[in-house]
Amino acid sequence: MGPLRILILAALLYIGYRLISANFKKTDDKKKKDTDSTQSGGAITDVLVEDPVCHKLVPKQQAHLLELDDQKIYFCSKGCCDIFVAEREKTE
Ligand SMILES: [Zn+2]
Incomplete structure (x- = not known):
């Protein structure tokens, strides 16, 4: 680094x-x-999605995508995705 x-x-x-x-x-x-x-x-680059973990708005194309069942959830980073998955496993 x-x-x-x-x-x-x-x-x-x-x-x-x-x-x-x-x-x-x-x-x-x-x-x-x-x-x-x-x-x-054809290229839509300005669609913003909300990260459910940190509530940051991120451009859809750059977001980290998690597909759960038939749901698509977008995160600002893999870190937030990991937090979301860990929280989910805790409650289940
Ligand atoms: Zn985030």
Whole structure:
């Protein structure tokens, strides 16, 4: 774990933050245009899902997915997913 890794991680977090805030701005500024372009593009990147463990909103494409029975649950990270699974096993 060198300082370079931390730098890369910080850069990734910053880029992610920029992307999310850019998407929020877009929907505010030109809602009409966006609905047309996002549907034709096919890639929906700005769908946010809520992590049930830490209640953070994460972009669906970057979320950690857990499929339970026929339910899909999204987490911000594998760590939160592990917590959720552990809590579930405790109550059962
Ligand atoms: Zn989380």
